[in-house]
Amino acid sequence: MSTLSRTPRLLGRPTRGRIGRWVFNTALVLAGVIMLSPVAWVFINSIEPEKDQFVLPPVWLPHTLTLFSYKQLFQQIPFLLQLGNSLIISAAVVIGSTIVSVLAAYAFARMEFPGKNVLFVILLSGLMLPTQIAAVPEFVEVKYLGLLNTRLSLIIPALIQVFGIFLLRQHFKTIPRELEDAARIDGAGELQILRRVIVPLSWPALSATAIITTQYIWNDFFWPNLYITDPHKMVAALGLVTLQNSFLGGPVAGVFAGLSVLAIPVVVLFVLLQRQLMEGFGYAGVSR
Amino acid sequence: MLRRRARKKWNPSQKLKAYAFVSPAAILFLAFIAIPFLGIFVVSFLQWDLLSSPHWAGLANYKALVHDPLLGRVLLNSLIFDVLTTSLHIIIGMGLALAVNSVRSRIVRYWVRTAFVAPFLMSAGAVAVMWSYVLSDSTGPLSYYLRQIGISPPNWLGSSFWALPSLVGIDVWQTVGITFIIFLVGLQTIPSQLYEAARIDGAGVWKRFRYVTFPMLSPSTLVASVTAFIGAFEIFTWPLVVTSGGPGNATTTIMLYIYEVSFRNFELGYGAALSLVNLLVLVAFVSVMLWLARRWVHYERT
Numbered sequence: 001m002s003t004l005s006r007t008p009r010l011l012g013r014p015t016r017g018r019i020g021r022w023v024f025n026t027a028l029v030l031a032g033v034i035m036l037s038p039v040a041w042v043f044i045n046s047i048e049p050e051k052d053q054f055v056l057p058p059v060w061l062p063h064t065l066t067l068f069s070y071k072q073l074f075q076q077i078p079f080l081l082q083l084g085n086s087l088i089i090s091a092a093v094v095i096g097s098t099i100v101s102v103l104a105a106y107a108f109a110r111m112e113f114p115g116k117n118v119l120f121v122i123l124l125s126g127l128m129l130p131t132q133i134a135a136v137p138e139f140v141e142v143k144y145l146g147l148l149n150t151r152l153s154l155i156i157p158a159l160i161q162v163f164g165i166f167l168l169r170q171h172f173k174t175i176p177r178e179l180e181d182a183a184r185i186d187g188a189g190e191l192q193i194l195r196r197v198i199v200p201l202s203w204p205a206l207s208a209t210a211i212i213t214t215q216y217i218w219n220d221f222f223w224p225n226l227y228i229t230d231p232h233k234m235v236a237a238l239g240l241v242t243l244q245n246s247f248l249g250g251p252v253a254g255v256f257a258g259l260s261v262l263a264i265p266v267v268v269l270f271v272l273l274q275r276q277l278m279e280g281f282g283y284a285g286v287s288r
Numbered sequence: 289m290l291r292r293r294a295r296k297k298w299n300p301s302q303k304l305k306a307y308a309f310v311s312p313a314a315i316l317f318l319a320f321i322a323i324p325f326l327g328i329f330v331v332s333f334l335q336w337d338l339l340s341s342p343h344w345a346g347l348a349n350y351k352a353l354v355h356d357p358l359l360g361r362v363l364l365n366s367l368i369f370d371v372l373t374t375s376l377h378i379i380i381g382m383g384l385a386l387a388v389n390s391v392r393s394r395i396v397r398y399w400v401r402t403a404f405v406a407p408f409l410m411s412a413g414a415v416a417v418m419w420s421y422v423l424s425d426s427t428g429p430l431s432y433y434l435r436q437i438g439i440s441p442p443n444w445l446g447s448s449f450w451a452l453p454s455l456v457g458i459d460v461w462q463t464v465g466i467t468f469i470i471f472l473v474g475l476q477t478i479p480s481q482l483y484e485a486a487r488i489d490g491a492g493v494w495k496r497f498r499y500v501t502f503p504m505l506s507p508s509t510l511v512a513s514v515t516a517f518i519g520a521f522e523i524f525t526w527p528l529v530v531t532s533g534g535p536g537n538a539t540t541t542i543m544l545y546i547y548e549v550s551f552r553n554f555e556l557g558y559g560a561a562l563s564l565v566n567l568l569v570l571v572a573f574v575s576v577m578l579w580l581a582r583r584w585v586h587y588e589r590t
Contacts, residue, residue: 032403137327237413
């Protein structure tokens with residue numbers, strides 16, 4: 001997969017002229033600057049002394065830097081704990097749902113059993129519909145399972161990622177059967193074939209599944225907001241919304257610090273891992 | 289001989305093994321997707337506040353739907369939000385993919401991809417908080433800079449006309465990156481011979497776009513619009529965090545309405561009836577989209 005390699009030029013001819021190209025490039029770069037400027041504004045505000053914060057025009061180049069906003073944040077809410085919750089929940093869902101998906105996808109791609117096609121079609125119906133729509137019964141269920149206000153309420157229901165099953169099944173079907181037969185002759189069981197043959201040949205599909213799932217869980221606000229009211233069990237973004245609400249939406253130094261903690265690593269991560277992430281999203285996008 | 293018998297003894301039959309592989313997914317699907325969706329019907333016939341035990345309500349919740357003055361409004365809000373968001377996704381996503389694809393400088397391409405896709409990885413709750421400050425009438429930098437260049441900005445979140453489009457802006461800001469990637473990948477799949485042939489035939493920039501790029505991208509367009517449409521119809525975080533559905537009910541979407549009815553007023557039965565409406569409307573719209581798509585989506589036959 002070379003998602004990032006270039007195809008022939010679609011706009012204009014190469015002889016368009018140097019000035020035209022220069023203007024075009026500048027416009028694109030500027031569009032990017034405008035796109036990320038809200039993040040930059042939040043970050044710069046978070047490291048400024050109080051007198052430079054939230055003023056208009058914004059002070060883009062502060063004379064002195066301070067971490068007092070961050071100190072405030074950690075005094076106001078258990079933010080480190082919440083950040084930990086976000087990471088633990090994302091990691092648990094990605095690992096757990098990938099195992100569930102790999103097993104099911106292998107069975108759908110390679111094994112024969114009564115009811116296989118019916119089951120697969122039923123599963124696929126869950127591909128298009130956001131589970132949010134069924135929030136009322138889902139809430140009742142989670143309440144009766146005793147999971148309200150626990151991190152598990154955000155992990156267990158998320159272990160089923162129909163999209164991952166679908167994506168992995170499509171990929172497993174492209175792996176030549178001869179490889180498995182060879183392993184089978186050597187006495188390998190299904191689980192060993194899965195681990196030794198199928199998984200090592202499926203890294204693009206697996207990483208795409210993992211990237212999509214991580215994004216989905218990390219981005220989700222609906223379920224944490226519905227299930228969690230205890231600040232110690234909240235994910236970080238929910239903690240920030242709660243903090244902002246407790247100040248009636250006014251600008252709060254701590255909130256800006258928290259936003260920076262959530263946003264800046266993501267931008268850095270994207271710069272460093274752009275190739276992998278773009279390929280992951282792209283892979284998933286085309287396979288739908 | 290001996291070995292084979294031993295293996296047969298230890299290995300359960302293929303069928304059982306297959307069920308063992310499928311069962312974690314099947315059980316989770318049943319518990320957290322199938323039962324909740326079927327549960328919508330059941331709960332919609334109940335009167336239930338979660339604190340006391342549920343009562344059978346018959347068709348009362350469905351009768352209430354007909355007389356609900358807000359239902360039409362919230363569906364319309366969701367639909368306006370959705371159509372604006374989806375159109376902007378396609379226009380910006382496709383335009384940007386074409387632009388980036390025609391740029392030679394690696395640095396420029398890298399920068400544009402970073403700037404437009406990184407927001408997609410941020411947490412929606414954090415994005416909502418950030419934009420509520422950026423769009424604030426008194427302390428927000430956006431209105432300030434617009435005034436500086438001589439444009440008098442509306443009160444973005446306080447105006448009943450501009451609040452919904454503002455939320456569209458936030459949504460496009462965060463999620464247009466995924467559409468951009470879908471188109472970028474779609475462009476890779478167009479064979480370059482088609483462009484050469486078009487050029488030999490004397491086709492200009494516009495004609496090459498109209499008769500080669502656009503039809504060849506139509507599968508990507510379908511994927512991107514269906515994905516964007518479904519996501520945008522169920523929009524919840526922006527109206528909840530940024531505007532609380534206001535001013536008035538200008539930004540109350542169907543999902544926010546269901547949330548308020550069910551989890552603030554604790555009328556679970558009516559919330560479920562509304563969920564059913566939500567489900568049917570969404571399925572109807574997506575079916576129409578897919579039906580229309582059969583006419584104009586071009587699949588290359590190889």
